[in-house]
Amino acid sequence: MRTLAIQAVGMFLILVASVRAVDEFKVYGDKSGYDEQLLRNYLSLSENRHVLDLAGEWTITYENFQTKISVPSNYDYEGKVVYRRSFVPGPEFENLHFRLVSFGINFAAEIRINGEFVANHNGGYLRREIDLSDGLIKVGETNTIEITVNSAINAHNSIPRRSSLLQPKTYGGIFREIFLLATPKLTIDKWSVRYTISNDLRKCDFTIGLDLRNYDFGYQQKDTSAGASILEKTSEVRYVIEMFNEDDPEPVYTNRYKRYRNVWEIPKIKELNPDGRIVLNRFANLETNFTLEKPIFWNAESPYRYRIVFSLIQADTLVDQTQTYVGLSKVSVQDNVILINSQPLTLRGVEYYEDYPDEGNSLSFAVMESDVLRIKKMGANVVYFKHHPPHPYFLELCNRYGLFILYEAPAFGFTPNVLRDNAYAEELKPYYRTMIENDRLNPCILAWGLGSAHDHNSKDMNAYLNQMSQLIRSLDDRPTFCTSIFGMQDVYLDQVDIINLSLRSNDFLEANIFATKSLSRWPNRAVICTYGVQIFPNNQNGYSDPTSTKFQAKYLIDIYKKLSEWKVAGGIIRSYNDYVTNRTYGF
Missing domain, CATH: 3.20.20.80 (Glycosidases)
Known part of the structure; x- marks a missing residue:
């Protein structure tokens, strides 16, 4: 009888703990009108890149209680919550390199994919992009991602600190978009744009940085009408940087073609710029400088922006392309x-x-x-x-x-x-x-x-x-x-x-x-x-x-x-x- 009584008490305490956990765990935003297409439009991906959106239903576990939750969403619970979900990348992700991108996790997180540790994510509200090792994600197979989110904060050393009287609530969870970004193995890994506007506002000096990576050590499959062929490791890669006005198809700057000192030297047929070619084995860090005369500036009354397109070409094949918008202001x-x-x-x-x-x-x-x-x-x-x-x-x-x-x-x-x-x-x-x-x-x-x-x-x-x-x-x-x-x-x-x-x-x-x-x-x-x-x-x-x-x-x-x-x-x-x-x- 004593054993049965102890078991009954134990079951009662577990039940009480579960009820308390449910009462304390209030979810917000799980029906907030999420639209995957709007995310894709915002990312403005080229045909060489793909997104596997991880929004939707996840399983969460906290205090020995398990339930379903939609992501993105948030909650007012403080403590550790383990998120899990499975996904199957389709054939369009074959031979691509993966990165995990999150727009916001509050506040600390440990990320694992298929049981392997990927990264720690510390500091709430920040966008993070995590490079994943090749082979970690299996295309055409079931993969599992697990994110342990710790939403506990204090008044001393957490980022952010616990809010004081009448300050906004600090919500926890995977509260913004999270997705996998898939790029070609031969890719524009990172880019940077820096500019300096002259004091008289008549010109703007640009410095463009490109980090190129070859995750496949230079081997890239090319589909042709005659079948598939392999481009050799020693093939040249041409990188192209072009800046456009908002709706003008002609660039205001390009390194695609050779530049000449004056108009009389320009041939009738544009010549490709030989300086934009390199042999890419594993990685390369490149820098391009140019000056834009009479730039158009961004301000609240006229929010004008330039579009910069970065392209990577190998043997006349567009391998990778990405773009960004830049507004100039001082x-x-x-x-x-x-x-x-x-x-x-x-x-x-x-x-x-x-x-x-x-x-x-x-x-x-x-x-x-x-x-x-x-x-x-x-x-x-x-x-x-x-x-x-x-x-x-x-x-x-x-x-x-x-x-x-x-x-x-x-x-x-x-x-x-x-x-x-x-x-x-x-x-x-x-x-x-x-x-x-x-x-x-x-x-x-x-x-x-x-x-x-x-x-x-x-x-x-x-x-x-x-x-x-x-x-x-x-x-x-x-x-x-x-x-x-x-x-x-x-x-x-x-x-x-x-x-x-x-x-x-x-x-x-x-x-x-x-x-x-x-x-x-x-x-x-x-x-x-x-x-x-x-x-x-x-x-x-x-x-x-x-x-x-x-x-x-x-x-x-x-x-x-x-x-x-x-x-x-x-x-x-x-x-x-x-x-x-x-x-x-x-x-």
């Missing part, structure tokens, strides 16, 4: 003015949180596009994307429609205890590096953010901002910004180019005094103001109720009128959308 700060392409820019914008009712932070492409178009229609020219890197597609939409982005890393409310031993700053450096290398080519990015609401009187904070500012400037020449809630008390703000002054008081007179005093400390600094009040959306009580919509409207109008009097570089309304918080006041 952002600088001169005294208290922000300049875009040497023209003064006054910011009119909104804060934006990646959160949506019943979807959490797994926003569909359709929702993102709808939000961007509405913000643009409001007359805004900038979006302050709060607390972490945006979805790559959100950046693409801002590039396309013309909205600047204030781009912020997950750095909020740092205290001396967090930064005292410098270990956390060292952990953040790779995060900043990956973040900037991923997204620096997006012309919509106006400035890189170093966080907000930090301790206002700390030598450690000053040292941290100095380190991060130097790192950012070594990677990109855009300005840096930081959000201040203490105003003139924040002595560390000398380390950044743009100060974002956050007006927190609901009282207009108090906000005016706070802004005026703070601005007196920075008479020759570029300052923008973020302003707004926290209200209840359905509260129609009138102007005297500080949580009503009418009070909010009057406050926003009053501050907006003050911005020109304060002579600041612009204003940001807090905020475009509502969000769910981890911690509230208790009501």
Whole structure:
């Protein structure tokens, strides 16, 4: 009887634990209107490349409980969750090289494919691309991917840290797209584009980097009408770089054909450029430099972009091709003015949180596009994307429609205890590096953010901002910004180019005094103001109720009128959308 009783108690405890796990595990965004075709359109793949989308149903296990979940989606559970799913690559993936691409996993993950360890993924919200060894994925057979996601965060050393009072909820899971990218064995492995605009804006010097890889050591099958043949390892490879205006089939630059010193030397038939040929055994790193005269610039009113196409040709066969869009812009700060392409820019914008009712932070492409178009229609020219890197597609939409982005890393409310031993700053450096290398080519990015609401009187904070500012400037020449809630008390703000002054008081007179005093400390600094009040959306009580919509409207109008009097570089309304918080006041 005692044994039966113990077994019964054990079964009861397991049942209780399972019920508790189910109650704590709430899933968001698993029916968020995911559209695979929109992903494919965004990736703009050539016929030489293929995508195997891993969205859809996965099996997850947590606390000895197993269930099904759709990916992408997210949850408010903190702890380890093991994702598993199977997939079978079709014949179109034969003789291709695979990479695993994820747009966002929160927050740490260990990835295995067919039982073999692939990589660790640390730091939430970042896009990652992982090169897979040949033979790991079996074409035409069942393969299994397993991702152990740890969504636990703390207030000390996780990236991001646990949010404080009234800050947005930090959702866990595989919350953005994840897929396999298959490229030819002889491929353009990586590319880079860097440019320098002259001070008079009359020319732009480009440096294009290409990393070519031969995963098959030079052997490539070629299909012909007479059958299949093998191209020899010593065959020449020709790499072609071409830049086009948006709708013009004729390139504004190409290395495909030989260039001549003057028009009289140009033959009637174009000659192929002999300098674009190499013998590729395993890999090659190449660099091409050219100058574009009278470039067309990107700005919010005219979001113009060039298209750059990279091609790899072997024995007259197009082996691989990829492309990117590049918008040219030059952002600088001169005294208290922000300049875009040497023209003064006054910011009119909104804060934006990646959160949506019943979807959490797994926003569909359709929702993102709808939000961007509405913000643009409001007359805004900038979006302050709060607390972490945006979805790559959100950046693409801002590039396309013309909205600047204030781009912020997950750095909020740092205290001396967090930064005292410098270990956390060292952990953040790779995060900043990956973040900037991923997204620096997006012309919509106006400035890189170093966080907000930090301790206002700390030598450690000053040292941290100095380190991060130097790192950012070594990677990109855009300005840096930081959000201040203490105003003139924040002595560390000398380390950044743009100060974002956050007006927190609901009282207009108090906000005016706070802004005026703070601005007196920075008479020759570029300052923008973020302003707004926290209200209840359905509260129609009138102007005297500080949580009503009418009070909010009057406050926003009053501050907006003050911005020109304060002579600041612009204003940001807090905020475009509502969000769910981890911690509230208790009501």
